[in-house]
Amino acid sequence: xxxxxxxxxxxxxxxxxxxxxxxxxxxxxxxxxxxxxxxxxxxxxxxxxxxxxxxxxxxxxxxxxxxxxxxxxxxxxxxxxxxxxxxxxxxxxxxxxxxxxxxxxxxxxxxxxxxxxxxxxxxxxxxxxxxxxxxxxxxxxxxxxxxxxxxxxxxxxxxxxxxxxxxxxxxxxxxxxxxxxxxxxxxxxxxxxxxxxxxxxxxxxxxxxxxxxxxxxxxxxxxxxxxxxxxxxxxxxxxxxxxxxxxxxxxxxxxxxxxxxxxxxxxxxxxxxxxxx
Amino acid sequence: xxxxxxxxxxxxxxxxxxxxxxxxxxxxxxxxxxxxxxxxxxxxxxxxxxxxxxxxxxxxxxxxxxxxxxxxxxxxxxxxxxxxxxxxxxxxxxxxxxxxxxxxxxxxxxxxxxxxxxxxxxxxxxxxxxxxxxxxxxxxxxxxxxxxxxxxxxxxxxxxxxxxxxxxxxxxxxxxxxxxxxxxxxxxxxxxxxxxxxxxxxxxxxxxxxxxxxxxxxxxxxxxxxxxxxxxxxxxxxxxxxxxxxxxxxxxxxxxxxxxxxxxxxxxxxxxxxxxxxxxxxxxxxxxxxxxxxxxxxxxxxxxxxxxxxxxxxx
Numbered sequence: 001x002x003x004x005x006x007x008x009x010x011x012x013x014x015x016x017x018x019x020x021x022x023x024x025x026x027x028x029x030x031x032x033x034x035x036x037x038x039x040x041x042x043x044x045x046x047x048x049x050x051x052x053x054x055x056x057x058x059x060x061x062x063x064x065x066x067x068x069x070x071x072x073x074x075x076x077x078x079x080x081x082x083x084x085x086x087x088x089x090x091x092x093x094x095x096x097x098x099x100x101x102x103x104x105x106x107x108x109x110x111x112x113x114x115x116x117x118x119x120x121x122x123x124x125x126x127x128x129x130x131x132x133x134x135x136x137x138x139x140x141x142x143x144x145x146x147x148x149x150x151x152x153x154x155x156x157x158x159x160x161x162x163x164x165x166x167x168x169x170x171x172x173x174x175x176x177x178x179x180x181x182x183x184x185x186x187x188x189x190x191x192x193x194x195x196x197x198x199x200x201x202x203x204x205x206x207x208x209x210x211x212x213x214x215x216x217x218x219x220x221x222x223x224x225x226x227x228x229x230x231x232x233x234x235x236x237x238x239x240x241x242x243x244x245x246x247x248x249x250x251x252x253x254x255x256x257x258x259x260x261x262x263x264x265x266x267x268x269x270x271x272x273x274x275x276x277x
Numbered sequence: 278x279x280x281x282x283x284x285x286x287x288x289x290x291x292x293x294x295x296x297x298x299x300x301x302x303x304x305x306x307x308x309x310x311x312x313x314x315x316x317x318x319x320x321x322x323x324x325x326x327x328x329x330x331x332x333x334x335x336x337x338x339x340x341x342x343x344x345x346x347x348x349x350x351x352x353x354x355x356x357x358x359x360x361x362x363x364x365x366x367x368x369x370x371x372x373x374x375x376x377x378x379x380x381x382x383x384x385x386x387x388x389x390x391x392x393x394x395x396x397x398x399x400x401x402x403x404x405x406x407x408x409x410x411x412x413x414x415x416x417x418x419x420x421x422x423x424x425x426x427x428x429x430x431x432x433x434x435x436x437x438x439x440x441x442x443x444x445x446x447x448x449x450x451x452x453x454x455x456x457x458x459x460x461x462x463x464x465x466x467x468x469x470x471x472x473x474x475x476x477x478x479x480x481x482x483x484x485x486x487x488x489x490x491x492x493x494x495x496x497x498x499x500x501x502x503x504x505x506x507x508x509x510x511x512x513x514x515x516x517x518x519x520x521x522x523x524x525x526x527x528x529x530x531x532x533x534x535x536x537x538x539x540x541x542x543x544x545x546x547x548x549x550x551x552x553x554x555x556x557x558x559x560x561x562x563x564x565x566x567x568x569x570x571x572x573x574x575x576x577x578x579x580x581x582x583x584x585x586x587x588x589x590x591x592x
Contacts, residue, residue, distance in 0.1 A: 103373065104346070104374050105373075111346070112343070113342075113370055113373050113374035114370070116370055118335075119367055122335070122337075122338075122339030122340050122367075123339045123342050123346070125339075126341060126342060126344035126346070126347065126349075127343040127344070127346060128343075129328060129340070130304075130344050130347030133304075133326075133349070134347070134348075153367075156335065156336035157336050159331070159333075160331065160336060164328075
């Protein structure tokens with residue numbers, strides 16, 4: 001399925017706008033995970049735009065298993081009018097719906113309470129099974145980090161998803177290659193992740209997780225039910241979009257100075273102009 | 278008043294009780310234990326509402342959470358050790374989400390005698406009780422088990438039902454089962470109050486009978502709901518009797534005894550609390566009945582505990 005060129009441009013601009021919101025939230029909060037939020041924002045923006053209709057009674061769901069990247073989810077929910085503009089400044093503060101990690105009892109549109117790594121894919125199985133039982137033909141998206149793949153529960157869930165032929169379950173692996181302490185493959189190598197997931201009985205695509213055309217095509221492919229769960233390995237850059245944050249582990253979780261914040265916004269505004277070139 | 282006439286292993290009735298509920302939102306989850314928990318019968322009768330998760334308790338609890346978010350009422354049935362203790366952080370996240378999941382733990386305490394300490398669940402109440410949103414019922418009869426399942430289905434949020442594997446003797450049940458309400462089964466006097474949880478019913482009843490024969494007149498209280506706890510009744514009784522004895526098939530740390538003590542500690546005046554349960558040790562293999570005697574969950578030990586505290590009655 002080909003998407004109109006202007007829609008791709010619209011998604012690119014939306015993702016940059018969402019990047020600005022992530023920076024704003026974490027700048028104001030003096031706390032939060034920038035690197036991993038910026039690496040997933042392109043695919044997250046696309047998933048919500050293409051396949052989540054909050055007005056519908058039955059809809060697709062999005063589970064952010066790498067819950068520390070929740071500023072990205074709040075940014076998208078803000079763009080959809082679910083999180084108010086002024087609320088963005090309450091991230092990680094008392095009396096806010098915007099908890100440090102996703103909490104469904106605070107913000108029901110978040111779809112799952114996560115934060116302890118490794119648990120989201122299993123929750124996705126539960127939802128995907130329930131949708132099959134209910135005859136609801138929507139999808140369940142689960143976003144995990146590559147470092148999170150070190151969690152054993154992920155592999156339990158990979159097995160179970162294939163066992164139940166959950167072709168309504170779409171796993172997004174944010175392959176930004178960095179975790180808190182350094183390079184994922186040095187901290188604990190996950191090896192050839194594509195072959196491993198395929199060997200568990202999944203369909204696997206591998207894309208540039210910052211290329212909107214590839215993202216849209218991969219999502220459309222994954223939405224076609226072919227009897228197997230679908231994984232999209234997104235090769236991404238931690239801190240993507242802000243030059244001094246890209247591939248730098250110190251931006252996993254960090255605070256921004258005012259100058260850094262301004263510099264980051266200048267870069268993103270330039271990128272926004274470049275989209276229309 | 279309904280009275281059961283024979284001893285019963287609640288574990289043998291899991292499917293029968295679940296299928297009495299006609300609620301088709303119920304989904305049963307298993308981790309390769311269905312032959313031991315009795316849900317294999319449910320699997321045969323309702324294959325479309327049964328999910329085998331394989332030997333992966335952590336994922337099973339999270340799958341249950343996902344099912345609940347989509348509107349199902351998942352019942353994860355497993356040994357208490359696996360249902361509560363193996364995947365505690367997954368359970369904790371389910372509770373944080375206030376997910377409408379139900380857990381039935383069979384083989385609680387040392388009910389899984391022969392398998393030994395690795396499989397004895399002497400910490401499940403402690404682990405479950407400390408989780409916000411979690412509610413815990415400890416039924417002491419088949420009728421209470423049925424009522425507990427019914428109540429769990431009507432209750433939105435996580436519920437743990439402790440389901441005895443060992444035989445339970447008949448006890449009278451007259452009052453409706455409610456959250457936070459215990460039942461005084463016998464009220465013969467104020468020498469002592471004996472408060473027990475369902476899977477220690479046999480030791481409690483036998484101890485109560487021994488004490489009665491020896492002239493000690495007390496109260497026998499079936500706690501039923503461990504969380505929320507019947508704090509009002511416990512506090513009231515604590516001002517009437519000479520001593521409270523808790524009886525549980527669980528560690529004396531963090532279980533029923535701990536909960537009762539917590540509810541009284543802030544009061545200036547209350548009867549002392551003493552405990553019958555598993556000491557702070559790892560147990561060993563053996564036939565369940567013999568193990569219970571060896572570790573003090575017996576009528577004799579219950580009676581001795583009260584007599585040691587109060588002193589011999591003369592005449």
